[in-house]
Amino acid sequence: MSSSYKxxxxxxxxxxxxxxxxxxxxxxxxxxxxxxxxxxxxxGLFLATVVSTxxxxxxxxxxxxxxxxxxxxxxxPFAATLLSILFVHEMGHYITARRSxxxxxxxxxxxxxxxxxxxxxxxxxxPPIRDRGSLLMIGAAGPIAGFLVALPAIWIGVAxxxxxxxxxxxxxxxxxxxMRAMVLVIHGPIPPGQDLLLNSVGxxxxxxxxxxxxxLLPIGQLDGGHVAYALxxxxxxxxxxxxxxxxxxxxxxxxxxxxxxxxxxxxxLKHPAPADPERPLTLxxxxxxxxxxxxxxxxxxxxxxxxxx
Numbered sequence: 001m002s003s004s005y006k007x008x009x010x011x012x013x014x015x016x017x018x019x020x021x022x023x024x025x026x027x028x029x030x031x032x033x034x035x036x037x038x039x040x041x042x043x044g045l046f047l048a049t050v051v052s053t054x055x056x057x058x059x060x061x062x063x064x065x066x067x068x069x070x071x072x073x074x075x076x077p078f079a080a081t082l083l084s085i086l087f088v089h090e091m092g093h094y095i096t097a098r099r100s101x102x103x104x105x106x107x108x109x110x111x112x113x114x115x116x117x118x119x120x121x122x123x124x125x126x127p128p129i130r131d132r133g134s135l136l137m138i139g140a141a142g143p144i145a146g147f148l149v150a151l152p153a154i155w156i157g158v159a160x161x162x163x164x165x166x167x168x169x170x171x172x173x174x175x176x177x178x179m180r181a182m183v184l185v186i187h188g189p190i191p192p193g194q195d196l197l198l199n200s201v202g203x204x205x206x207x208x209x210x211x212x213x214x215x216l217l218p219i220g221q222l223d224g225g226h227v228a229y230a231l232x233x234x235x236x237x238x239x240x241x242x243x244x245x246x247x248x249x250x251x252x253x254x255x256x257x258x259x260x261x262x263x264x265x266x267x268x269l270k271h272p273a274p275a276d277p278e279r280p281l282t283l284x285x286x287x288x289x290x291x292x293x294x295x296x297x298x299x300x301x302x303x304x305x306x307x308x309x
Contacts, residue, residue: 033098038106049109049118053079056117060200078200081153082116083109085146085208089215090121092145093138093223097125100134116207128275132230133285135274139226140292143212147295150208151178157202158182166195173198174254174301176209209299216296219243219264220271224296229271230281231289240269253303 038046057075058065065072090107097104103126110119129135158179166172172195175183183196190196198206218228219240228236244261251257281289 033101033103036098036104036106042106042108045111046107046109048111049121050079050083052111052113053082053117056115057200057204060203075200078204079117081157081201081204082118082207085149085153085204086118086121086211088149089142089146089211090123092141092143093123096138096141097123100130100138102126102129102134102138120211127272131274131276131279132233133279133281135226136230136281136285136289139223139230140288143216143223143295144288144291146208147212147299150205150212153201153205153208154179154182155186157198157200157205158186158196161196161198161202163187163190163194164197165193170307172306173203173206174303174305176213176301177298179206179209210301210304213296213299213301214260216292216299217243217260217264218296220269221267222264224292225264225271227289227292230285233277236271237269240264250302254305256304 051072054072054075055065057078058072059075060078061074063071063074065075086109087107094104094106105124107121107123109121111117112119125138129138183190187196196202215222216224216227218224218236225236225240228239232239244264247257247261251261
């Protein structure tokens with residue numbers, strides 16, 4: 001779901017204006033990257049995540065894999081959709097990092113006995129990241145790549161799901177702008193007292209959209225924190241604090257936001273500087289940063305879950 005990056009470099013603000021002439025540091029030449037192969041731990045975690053998401057997907061389909069192991073196959077649509085989004089997200093980081101000359105691991109998937117069967121995935125990068133442009137591209141590549149996979153999954157899931165009366169004491173999924181738009185285009189306005197009951201593909205796509213938005217929160221070491229630091233330098237700390245304040249307010253409607261307030265504080269709000277923080281961003285970098293902000297805006301779900309009384 002996210003990438004982690006640590007550096008002992010001092011935190012420096014970007015220049016107020018692009019210098020007329022820029023000379024890169026001679027220490028930042030091309031790097032020979034080590035070959036990367038999946039470890040036994042990574043393979044084991046991935047296989048465990050496949051099983052856990054298959055199990056959860058089968059449960060969503062009304063099967064009981066513990067009593068009837070063969071019904072585990074009914075979880076394939078859910079598991080395949082969710083793992084595809086997560087895998088492409090992490091490989092977006094991986095490929096961009098390698099192209100930027102950064103040592104990076106293959107993804108570590110995290111199986112979990114939750115509503116989704118996983119806590120997502122992460123990669124680890126070894127500093128230094130060369131400059132703010134590289135940092136921005138690495139941070140934005142994962143969420144944007146995962147979003148591009150989630151979009152057709154949302155369309156398929158919404159198109160193959162059906163409207164039904166809202167049952168009592170049910171859990172309702174929150175809406176993002178992109179999900180709301182898809183439902184409106186495919187099904188039109190939802191009649192009062194009814195809701196769209198998402199099938200397994202739709203539920204996995206909804207989860208992929210939620211994961212994309214959470215990773216793009218402009219805080220600390222999250223993907224959005226990388227993008228915010230690359231665009232705004234040290235001012236990104238204030239953006240992170242403002243985001244945390246907003247989540248505290250939203251926690252009145254969904255307590256899960258409290259965890260997302262605490263985690264960035266525990267792991268640090270201050271973003272380490274890249275090796276060459278003076279190198280200016282290009283127009284291409286800024287356009288990618290704007291694209292990441294747009295993806296965050298249309299994927300964000302203010303209240304992911306609510307109980308229908």
